[in-house]
Amino acid sequence: MKIKEGFQLREVCGEYVIVAYGMKNIDFSKVINLNESAADMWKAVVGKEFTVENLKNALLANYDVSEEQASADAQRVAAEWKEIGLIS
Secondary structure, eight states: OOOOOOOEEEEETTTTEEOOSSSGGOTTTEEEOHHHHHHHHHHHHTTTTTOOOHHHHHHHHHHHOOOHHHHHHHHHHHHHHOOOOOOO
16 A cells, blocks of 8 residues: 555644645535544655554554554544545
8 A cells, every 4th residue: 555646744733634735635514624643644654555464563563553453443544544445
């Protein structure tokens, strides 16, 4: 998997949001908001190929969470990102 070109993580007023740039990514009908742990996963993999395992490892490195919970959360986030078109 890889984050598609044209998306950037920004912190706006203490909230993490994904900002789209480029004409093919502009859709003003939705705002993509990430919580802190999802933003940490994004930062860990942006600009490179990654797997759900990489997302899980980002959670384990930054949070006191079980491997099972990190794996479940990483799988859920990857599925959500794919569903809304952030990754390929």
